[in-house]
Amino acid sequence: MDTQILDINETSISIASKLIHQGQIVAFPTETVYGLGADTFNEQAVSKIFLAKGRPSDNPLIVHISDNSMLELIAQEISSDARILFDTYMPSSLTVVLKKKSTVPDIVTAGLDTVAIRMPRSSQARIFINACNTPIAAPSANTSGRPSPTDADAVYQDMQGKIPLILRGDKCAVGIESTVISLVDKPIILRPGIVTQTELESLLNKRVDIYSPADGKLVNSPGVRFAHYRPSCATALFITRNTDEVIKYINSIVADRVCVICKQELVDKFGHVDTISLGIDDYEASRNYFGAIRQAEANHDYIVQVFYPEQEVGQSLLNRMTKSAYGNIYKE
Numbered sequence: 041m042d043t044q045i046l047d048i049n050e051t052s053i054s055i056a057s058k059l060i061h062q063g064q065i066v067a068f069p070t071e072t073v074y075g076l077g078a079d080t081f082n083e084q085a086v087s088k089i090f091l092a093k094g095r096p097s098d099n100p101l102i103v104h105i106s107d108n109s110m111l112e113l114i115a116q117e118i119s120s121d122a123r124i125l126f127d128t129y130m131p132s133s134l135t136v137v138l139k140k141k142s143t144v145p146d147i148v149t150a151g152l153d154t155v156a157i158r159m160p161r162s163s164q165a166r167i168f169i170n171a172c173n174t175p176i177a178a179p180s181a182n183t184s185g186r187p188s189p190t191d192a193d194a195v196y197q198d199m200q201g202k203i204p205l206i207l208r209g210d211k212c213a214v215g216i217e218s219t220v221i222s223l224v225d226k227p228i229i230l231r232p233g234i235v236t237q238t239e240l241e242s243l244l245n246k247r248v249d250i251y252s253p254a255d256g257k258l259v260n261s262p263g264v265r266f267a268h269y270r271p272s273c274a275t276a277l278f279i280t281r282n283t284d285e286v287i288k289y290i291n292s293i294v295a296d297r298v299c300v301i302c303k304q305e306l307v308d309k310f311g312h313v314d315t316i317s318l319g320i321d322d323y324e325a326s327r328n329y330f331g332a333i334r335q336a337e338a339n340h341d342y343i344v345q346v347f348y349p350e351q352e353v354g355q356s357l358l359n360r361m362t363k364s365a366y367g368n369i370y371k372e
Contacts, residue, residue, distance in 0.1 A: 041201050042201075043200050043204065043205070044206070045192050045196060045206045045208050046205065046207060046208065047207075047208045048069070048167075053168055053171045056168060057172045057173075059204055060085075061172070063085040063088075064078075064085065064088070064203075064205075065077060065078045065089055065203050065204075066203065066204070066205045066207065067206040067207065068176075068178075068206075069164050069165060069192070069208070069210060069212065070161075070162045071133055071161045071212055071214045072160070072214045072216060072234075073181070073190055074188075074189045074191070074192070074195050074212065075180060075181055076092065076179060076181035076195075076199070077104065077176040077178035078176065079172070080114070080144065080148055080174060080175040080176060081145065081174065086148055086177050091202075092199060092203055093179065094183055094184045095179060095184040096184070097147070098150045100148065100149045100155075100156060101149075101177045101178065101179050102135050102156045102158050102177070102178060102179065103148065103155055103156065103157050103176070104158050104160060104165065104169055104175065104176045104177070104178055105157060105175050106165075106166040106167075106169035107159070107166075107170070108126055108127070108130070111157060114141060114157055115138040115139065115141065116138070116139040116140055116141045117139040119138070119223050121223050121227060121246075122223050125221075125223075125244075126159070129243055130159040131161045133233055134158065134219050134233070135156045135219065135220040135231075136156070136157050136158070136223055137154050137156050137220065137221065137223065137224060137230065138154065140152075140154055140155035148177045154222070158218055162210070164207075181195045182198045183199075185268060186269070186271075187270070187330045187337075188269065188330045189330065189334075190212040190331050192206050194330070194331070214327060215328060215329060216234065216326045216330070216357060217233060218234075218235070219231065219232060219233030219234065220233070221248065226247075226249070227244060227248040227249070228248065228250070229250045232250065232356035232359050233356050234323075234326065236352040268360070268363045268364075269330075269361075269364040270364055270366060271334075271336070271337040271364060273341050273342060274295070274341070274343070275343040275345065275364055275365050276342075276343070276345065276365055276369070276370065277364070277365035277369045277370070278344065278346045278369075278370045278371075279347060280346065280370070280372035281372070283306060283309040283310070285372075286344065286346055287309075289370070290313055293344075295341040297314070297339065297342070298314065298342045299339070299340040299344070300315045300316070300345075301316050301318060301333070301344070302317070302318060302345070302346040303319065303320065303321075304317045304320050314339075314340065318347075322349060323351070323353055325347070325357055326354075326356065329357060329360065330360075333364065345364070347361055
């Protein structure tokens with residue numbers, strides 16, 4: 041299969057919507073990461089997402105909508121909290137888990153009676169969804185377990201020959217996946233993102249907990265259960281501001297090409313070692329992280345991540361960094 045990359049415009053959106061209605065899958069930009077989309081109500085089309093990504097079938101997808109009228113097609117129960125979020129806060133980098141309608145295929149929700157719903161902040165994403173005139177089921181447009189793509193070229197690296205079309209839009213302004221909050225029982229954040237616990241508690245005027253695997257309860261939510269964000273080379277994570285131990289570690293690594301990923305303030309601390317700056321604060325770091333990981337893995341044998349969260353969103357980025365390091369983690 042040939043994979044086209046087309047800049048977003050009226051013509052490419054028309055081509056993409058026709059492909060969706062023909063049961064194909066299309067990669068498209070959002071403000072978080074690029075998504076790999078299919079018609080939510082076409083089970084055969086949705087199955088192509090799992091095949092292209094190599095994604096486990098028991099990992100639910102997020103359903104993307106362009107306006108609140110689509111919400112009524114998917115959600116069986118729309119609570120008062122859900123109304124607050126969709127009526128006053130959307131579009132946003134937020135995914136809301138609600139009870140699903142029976143018309144939503146089980147393949148989308150991994151057999152659960154709940155569905156994850158998101159209205160992207162990206163106007164390009166909403167224009168695409170609106171042109172398709174159907175909710176679009178979509179995970180991130182990368183090979184399962186790999187770093188998420190934040191530009192069309194990264195999608196092409198993973199999806200070349202597997203999908204017919206990539207819509208090239210703006211580089212993702214947020215850079216990490218959406219916050220996932222379940223409103224099925226009490227509000228609980230299942231996956232952290234740029235929409236923070238503090239912000240959600242203020243919006244809903246109530247306590248919002250954050251799920252932790254340490255709680256002993258396994259949840260099935262996008263971005264929670266499976267290995268994620270792994271680069272193709274070895275990686276370590278240092279959660280610290282002190283670079284002395286990091287430098288000792290780097291000097292002990294048996295690898296020819298080492299790269300340090302860190303915020304701008306630390307770039308000059310590592311001498312001759314290659315570095316990639318994530319930016320000056322946690323928001324910039326989140327926006328640049330996945331691109332930095334992909335850049336580093338292309339030219340290096342070992343990646344050392346150095347990060348200490350200073351803002352609430354930094355905890356969300358740390359969630360991704362921790363998974364990418366796969367247990368090779370050092371804390372101050």
